[in-house]
Amino acid sequence: MSTSKTVRKVEVLSPVPADIDIANSVEPFHISEIAKDLNLSPKHYDLYGKYKAKVLLSVLDELEGSGDGYYVVVGGITPTPLGEGKSTTTVGLCQALGAFLDKKSFNKLSNHLHMYQFTGNWYMYTYVKQLPLCKAMLEIWYVFLTLLCKEKVKRAVKLAQVVTCLRQPSQGPTFGIKGGAAGGGYSQVIPMDEFNLHLTGDIHAITAANNLLAAAIDTRIFHESTQSDKALLNRLCPPNKEGKRNFSDIMFRRLKKLGISKTKPEELTPQEVKKFARLDIDPASITWRRVMDVNDRFLRKIAIGQGPEEKGMVRETGFDISVASEIMAVLALTTSLADMRERLGKMVIGNSKAGDPVTADDLGVGGALTVLMKDAINPTLMQTLEGTPVLVHAGPFANIAHGNSSIVADKIALKLAGPGGFVVTEAGFGSDIGTEKFMNIKCRYSSLTPQCAVIVATIRALKMHGGGPEVIAGKPLDRAYTTENVSLVEAGCVNLARHISNTKAYGVNVVVAVNMFATDSEAELNAVRNAALAAGAYDAVVCTHHAHGGKGAMDLGIAVQKACENVTQPLKFLYPLDISIKEKIEAIARSYGASGVEYSEQAEKQIEMYSRQGFSGLPICMAKTQYSFSHNAAEKGAPTGFSLPIRDVRASIGAGFIYPLVGTMSTMPGLPTRPCFYDIDLDTATGKVIGLS
Amino acid sequence: MSTSKTVRKVEVLSPVPADIDIANSVEPFHISEIAKDLNLSPKHYDLYGKYKAKVLLSVLDELEGSGDGYYVVVGGITPTPLGEGKSTTTVGLCQALGAFLDKKSFNKLSNHLHMYQFTGNWYMYTYVKQLPLCKAMLEIWYVFLTLLCKEKVKRAVKLAQVVTCLRQPSQGPTFGIKGGAAGGGYSQVIPMDEFNLHLTGDIHAITAANNLLAAAIDTRIFHESTQSDKALLNRLCPPNKEGKRNFSDIMFRRLKKLGISKTKPEELTPQEVKKFARLDIDPASITWRRVMDVNDRFLRKIAIGQGPEEKGMVRETGFDISVASEIMAVLALTTSLADMRERLGKMVIGNSKAGDPVTADDLGVGGALTVLMKDAINPTLMQTLEGTPVLVHAGPFANIAHGNSSIVADKIALKLAGPGGFVVTEAGFGSDIGTEKFMNIKCRYSSLTPQCAVIVATIRALKMHGGGPEVIAGKPLDRAYTTENVSLVEAGCVNLARHISNTKAYGVNVVVAVNMFATDSEAELNAVRNAALAAGAYDAVVCTHHAHGGKGAMDLGIAVQKACENVTQPLKFLYPLDISIKEKIEAIARSYGASGVEYSEQAEKQIEMYSRQGFSGLPICMAKTQYSFSHNAAEKGAPTGFSLPIRDVRASIGAGFIYPLVGTMSTMPGLPTRPCFYDIDLDTATGKVIGLS
Incomplete structure (x- = not known):
């Protein structure tokens, strides 16, 4: 085991244990250690127990003149009941960049430099014992080794800080059907019970x-x-x-x-x-x-x-x-x-x-x-399983609101990461919902510019988009999803391709991350890679961070680094603000593949009212199902030629957007006959939470 | 100004500024300093920002064998719209015991020993500069000075820790009519905005x-x-x-x-x-x-x-x-x-x-x-204006529940105070509501024994009990309350007398604290003192902690110390648990002065049901107006001969009591036309809360 203070080498078991068991198997670092690694002065954070701290906005004033890190947004293909693992990939990518590829390890200096073979490539990585050596010595050592083994060793990222920015999950679903939202397997935020419950009270x-x-x-x-x-x-x-x-x-x-x-x-x-x-x-x-x-x-x-x-x-x-x-x-x-x-x-x-x-x-x-x-405005610092820093902040509903974590957390993270460092932030659902709102609402208000967008896909989800059979909860998965079927995968790639081209249009480099399952075949994985590159992706890589932690996302980390370093275009929004509400809605609808928009009488009335009240200059936040590019959740793949119905139009004037309702959105989930809470209890002897998933 | 780490000498202004201004005028100690003073190891608490910490129950295991401090409960006479200042007196008493009389100052050692004249007596007190001298040296110095000036100097309390235990206030009323509940004037818990809002999320x-x-x-x-x-x-x-x-x-x-x-x-x-x-x-x-x-x-x-x-x-x-x-x-x-x-x-x-x-x-x-x-079970450590420790924990409704702070906070406080130290805990409202439930419910479940009960009274409230004119919000106070009227005070002392005798019956020594106003006359104050002693009080003292902080409650501190040291009886409950629900209700009703109890049909039905369900062995928590010994809020003084009507009977089986409803209790307050929130805002430049009262 590594004894580095804030890079934790986690022993990986197979098969992968339950999320809470993995989370409970490691002793998290005291959060002040994570803060120290970020060069965060104690005056800029408040502790909330041992494993959480609120980072104060005052740090932004202090770092005002300093440069930002690279800004990476993670989205997915159109979600399916099979899940794609966006949060898990976000965490895994950061663990790769921060705990395995990052020379924070070098930075602190290492007395062990390891060669590591993974998915056919050799990687050089290190973990730290006690001896702090100077950064320069390590750099020399690193360059020497890179020269020595250049054929075999992939170049790792530059000395960099890596900060993950995640949304705070809603507590309600934790006790209902969904369970927690801290990632999964060996790519998690810990302690996962604190992440999922109360957090710091925001x-x-x-x-x-x-x-x-x-x-x-x-x-x-x-x-x-x-x-x-x-x-x-x-x-x-x-x-x-x-x-x-x-x-x-x-x-x-x-x-x-x-x-x-x-x-x-x-x-x-x-x-x-x-x-x-x-x-x-x-x-x-x-x-x-x-x-x-x-x-x-x-x-x-x-x-x-x-x-x-x-x-x-x-x-x-x-x-x-x-x-x-x-x-x-x-x-x-x-x-x-x-x-x-x-x-x-x-x-x-x-x-x-x-x-x-x-x-x-x-x-x-x-x-x-x-x-x-006043305290909720300060993001909460936590850590990944491998000890990289995470800022958890805000979690607006992804349909009636914009579904992205906070601007202040991203801003703080970009300063803390600094030039050459990375901030990886997640945008809920597919590019039609998450990334579109990330770009046109969040980046518009923050004036921040992302360099790279990661799109997470799985072979099984793509098969479903390609016309695979329906998936019913509680029934065994159809064989189509667990055995090789390249043509189904290829058919499903139309969905991925539209997410790639829509996202690329913002001027960022797109990297596709295929979150691999044990049943995926080489041919299937190659099909996705080819389709992604054909659709304009900068790169497409396979990753296994759920089973292997950061190690499993090393290729992804390298691809993201290159994508960030090679941006050629400026950020381009989908629509300007100074056109009418309807023109903005129509621009977004076109990006969904719609041929037109139908407004209900109520929607017409509301658009007229908001325009009269002087709110027509706001960006648009579409409240639409996340399960299809269209308004019809059953339409997988990449539908075209439909007319998008706008049932009603509402406004969040304080937040700063107009939200058209495409269909009916439930804003209050229910509990099933047997909610998750049946399994959740406290071990009153140890104080540990059990049964949280 | 004192530079002692955790005894803060506060400069007292006259007239007394607004509560929030006093609170904002001092920089609180970092809460780890307060914890250190209590010999609380960092492993036994979690920080929540700079000024709050949750004390973990693990400290009880560690201190299991050690002795308890004295246990003092503060209640009041029957409340009136004029207020009595129970929380303020609780804080003032602790500041007196902990910051002025306590030789924590000696303990740390002083290079300044001051003689202080207050309300006719000389007190010796000290504040600490830098030099820590040994405890023994100070003790010698102290004894020497005491001998030297024995005629003039009242003996202060023994070297002791003093912990205040308070309820967490409900956030709702803070924005409604009531405002905050952190005490007032120079006897407050700080930071008062954190005390009143969110606290640590319980x-x-x-x-x-x-x-x-x-x-x-x-x-x-x-x-x-x-x-x-x-x-x-x-x-x-x-x-x-x-x-x-x-x-x-x-x-x-x-x-x-x-x-x-x-x-x-x-x-x-x-x-x-x-x-x-x-x-x-x-x-x-x-x-x-x-x-x-x-x-x-x-x-x-x-x-x-x-x-x-x-x-x-x-x-x-x-x-x-x-x-x-x-x-x-x-x-x-x-x-x-x-x-x-x-x-x-x-x-x-x-x-x-x-x-x-x-x-x-x-x-x-x-x-x-x-x-x-799981985290809410840990009490929150805060501090008074003068730097003494406070445990804030739980705040159950005082009518449909028992209105006392938590057993675990009191237990932890008693261990932290240790033998010779003091824990001062507050019981909501008068002895009919707060102290009765403190004794018969809280002490029954905790097995803790108080030595002293403080009953807080004001001249104006006693005048109202004596038949003084009605007080209407927004109208100037009647002259009866602001000019001398000894006979009105004497008449009102029937209320005080019944609270004294009811409380004394539990086997504790009763000290009456007269929370003085500038308009109170010497003759009025003497009348209360005489009536209190005649009713069996151990002592009755005047205090001015609102205007003067701990200094203003020094006499009270000395009286409480003596009362604790001279207990002659064991704790006696008002009723045993093994009698019927009705017998228990009737025992409590008699203590109110009732001659009998009337049960509605619904109440009879519920009593029958709870008895059948096996819940008749629980203690009783009367849900009755706090504004009178009887069920009629208009009946001031000490009514007798009435029949107490029980409208309904409910049960809190998990908490462990049956609660008969005497009349109708509102369990959801409302907002007035102009709620307190109109004045509350954030100074966004400094981050400070303004307008909180």
Whole structure:
């Protein structure tokens, strides 16, 4: 076993044990060790227990002048029930770059340099015992060895830091069907129970903030219904100890919006009192729902206010799962505390009866929401199984929101990785959902430029896209998926090819990662490689990080390094912001293969309203099934010629996008008859979590 | 200014600034410094940022053989809208014992010994510069000085550790009417924003666990309604990879309860399949509600399941505020991880249609709830303004639950304080609510014995009990409260006297703390002191810790020390557990001054049911207004001769008590027209919270 402080050599077993058993088999490094490796000063992070730390935004100020690392985004082909292993590949790639290929090991200096043969190639890698030697000596040693064995040894990446940026998973599904989301096999984030549950409380903060705003809405409608304009004003501006009435700071935001420049409540005309004190919210227009981080289907549609004290003000509404809250989208897209304050304040909860948008600041609660979110803005530092650093931050819903981890985490990671280093971030689902939103929403707001996009595929998923038989949970997998069938693979590559060309259009180099299963044949793997290169991929490589950890993704690491170093084009968005909402929707629809777009009456009405309210300059976040390029989840492969139906259009003004609904999206999952929780328990003697998958 | 590491001399201003300004005026010690002072090894705590740490239960194992400190409980007279300052007094007392009177300062050694005159007496106190001298030298110095000035200098307490144990406040009211709950003036817990918001996530964990159980209930009813017994069993016990069906560990708990000793699903008879797989929950019997840590009155009564997928299974239920969850009561009363696992599993959510109690373990979720609560069981270490240690843990609702902080925090504190040290814990409201439940529920489960009870009173509150005019929010205080009126005070002392005699009956020494206001007169203060001593108080002292910090509670500290050292009786409970539910209710009612108890038909039915279900041996937790000894909040003073009406009776089987409802208790507060949140914002330049009160 290696005794390096933060590169952990994990002993790999075959067959691969259960994820929680692998996670529990290693003792994680104290997170301050991981921080130290990143040259992160203790003043720039706060510990949360032994294995988590919140990295403070102050580090961005300190590193403002320094350069960024390479920026790599990992997406997938169109998902199938078989899974592709995007998170696992993201982690595996970083372990390869950071723990096996990275000369952080060299950097600290090694007294063991190993030659390692894997998938037909020789790799040189090292692990560190105790002796720290100087970096220069190691570099010389490295160059010498590279020259000596140049035919046999692939050139490893340059001395580099590698940071993985992942979304925080929703806690609800962990107890439902899905289980955890920390990667899998020998490519995981640890401790996996802390990753999947609570983490550092960010989602809890979102729940609290979202629901405080919801309570403020109904209570305000209630109080307005029973009070005169004058009484409302008097209650809103109570006399202080000296008997004087004043506006609070947040009220000046509303006064400014209303064009009222008076500074004392008593100066307002009766007309101004009405405009200021009466929000006059139209209950039917309220789009703000309550949230909970639990799979509770019975809360999807509820009637509230049925108690006698609420005087018959019953209203139909519902709960979404917390990660579907606009506040989660705000967290993912914000760039600073001040920016978050503004975004939270301008979130629109519905309209006044006159049709004007009503915001959180109109309700007086934007500041309190910011206070509730002030720690959540700091990303959480964790580690992979092999000891490379991970920033976990934000996890917005990938359909009604943009499904990417946070801008601040990526920004911090790019500075910490530094020139020559790598930041690998994941974009949920296929390029139609994850990467499209990564480029056109996230990169637009962050001004960051990726160099390389990895597209993860599996032979079995491609077979399904090629027309393979349906997969039914609980039934054995059809033989088509476990025995060689090159033509099925080739047929499925149309899906991969469209993801490659769509992604390449942004100006990045595309590397295809084939996440290998034991049943995949050489011919099948070659078919994918050929199809990928034909479709314009920079490279296509096979990897086995699930079974082998970072070692299994070394080829991928080398390909990604080369792809990053050889970018020839600038970043190109799919659409400019200054065209109409409809033109933007149509540009995206074309990238799906659609020949046109159909708008419902409701969608037309909403587009007209948002345009009138001045929101047409926002980017578009399509709420569409992830299971097909089209709106029909059953259409695998690469459908064309369909007309994309837009059922409704909504807006997340604080987060900063318009989201057209293509079909019906469930925003609150349910529990099955036998949820995952049946297996989950605590070993009360050791304090360890058991049964988490 | 003192430069002692963990005794902070705070500069006191007059008039007293706003709480948040005082809190922000000092730089808190790093919490590891506070831990070090408590001789707490880093392996026994986890940092949560710079100013909070979770103390791990492992410290109890390490200190198992060592002795406990003195155990002091702080309660109040019957509360009035004027407030009594119980939390403030709790903190002030500890600052006095720990920062001013405590020779922790001596312990570390001082190069400045000060004589301090306060309320007519001379006190000796010290603050520390740099030089650590040995403890023995200081002791000699101290004894010498004491001999030298024995007429003038009150003897301070012995070398001692002092730990404050406080409840975690609910976040909801912080944004509503109440504001924060960290104490006030110069007797506060800091940082007050971290104390009031999120803390270390315990209440969020309770919310998550409570609502996972709620989702499990409705989903189970839903799935049972559409599946045969056989299909249910097959879904609950799906085949593993080898095609074998097995019971999960948690299912054996239910099998055992049902008296079924078979170990394989296929061995069950059809009758046993039905018994095992069909919980057959009676929807009308469900007492488990959802919770949220937000003042959201519109959730008090709701109809759930109105979505089309829920197939018309609409049910009326509601949300309580999170601190009203039974899981909060479990957290407060549990003694270990293993104990918590059992309590969470045996929580009863309602009955089967046959009338049998259905538990969390029957639903398969007891283990998952424990996993969600595994970090919440560790108390959070914080500090007072003057740098003494505080353990914040649990905050169960004081009417439908027992309103006391946790047993584990008190147990850890008593070990950390050690022999001669002090643990000061707060019991919510008056002795009828807080102290009664502290003694008969909390001490019964913890086997801990308090030596001293402090009862906090104010002149103005006593005047109100004596018949003073009503106090209306927003209107100036009546002159009766701000000018001398000895007879009104004397009349009000009947309330204080009953709290004293009720509390003394438990075998503890009672010290009355008069929390002084500038308008209180010497004659009024003397009247209270005389009445208190006449009613059997060990001592009665005036204190000014709000305005002066620990210095202002020095007399109180000395009185408490003497009271602890001179206990003559053993702890005596108000009732034994082995009498009937009604006999227990009646014993408590008599202590209120009631001449009898009236039970509603519903209450009779529930008492009969709980007795039949085998729960009659539990202690009783009365859900009664805190504003009167009686059920009528308007009856101030010490009412007698009334008949106490019991409207309904419920049970928290996991927490371990039966709770009779005396009148109607609101378990979900609302927001006013102008909630506190209007003033709360973040200074995004400094990251500081503003406007929190």
